[in-house]
Amino acid sequence: MKDIGIAPSILAADFGYLMRDIKQIECNADCLHIDVMDGHYVNNISFGIPVIQSIRKYTDMKFFTHLMITEPEKYIKAFADAGSDNITFHVECAKAPFALIDEINALGKTAGVAIHPDTPIEDVFPFIGKVEIILVMTVYPGFGGQGYLDMSDERLRKLRKAIDEKGCDTIIAVDGGVTEENIRRIYEAGARLFVAGSSVFHAEDPAAAIEELKRCGISS
Helix, strand or coil: CCCCEEEEEHHHCCHHHHHHHHHHHCCCCCCEEEEEEECCCCCCECCCHHHHHHHHCCCCCCEEEEEECCCHHHCHHHHHHHCCCEEEEECCCCCCHHHHHHHHHHCCCEEEEEECCCCCHHHHHHHCCCCCEEEEECCCCCCCCCCCCCCHHHHHHHHHHHHHHHCCCCEEEEECCCCCCCHHHHHHHCCCEEEECHHHHCCCCHHHHHHHHHHHHHCC
C-alpha cells in the first residue's frame, strides 16, 4: 500500500453502467471498496455475492469487501469464493473475531476490522498487528453522501499512536465524507487509505478526482 491510497466505493457508482464506472478508475485507484449491507446492522440493503462474482470476471483490481452485516461468520467463505481480496467485518457484529480473522487468512485473504463511530476506538486496539486494515467509520454507516464527523480526528490520532507504539504496519482506513478539502487533515490524524464514493464517482472525471484527492492528501 502506498503512503496514501484511494479506495473508490461502488456504492456511489451508476449500477446501470457499473463496469463502465469501474474501468474509469481502474488504473488510478488502489483498490475497490465494496459495501455490503444487509438491512439489519444498518438500515439499508445494498448488494451481495452475485455482484462481486460478476465484476470479478472483468477486473484485476483488489476488492476490499466491507461487510456491514450481522453474523458475518456465516458468509466469509462465500465472499472469499466470490473474489474478495480483503474481507473486513465490524467488531460490533462478530462473536469470535479472532477466529474469524484466522478463517479469512486460511482462505488466502487478508482481514480487516471496522468500527462504528459510537464504539470506543480502544475496542480495535487488540487487532493491531493482527489484521491488514482497521477501518474507522467517519460517518454513520448505511448511506453514502454524508459529511465527515469531526469527532473522528481524535479517534484516528489515538489509533495512529497505538499502532506506532507497537511498531506495526496495520493500515488505518477511513470511510465517509472524504473530500479534497479535508483529506489532508484526515491524513495528518493518521489515516492512510481513504474510501471515497461521491467525491470520485460523481465527479466529471473520476480518474482525475482520485489523483486530485491524492495530491490534496500529501500537499501541505
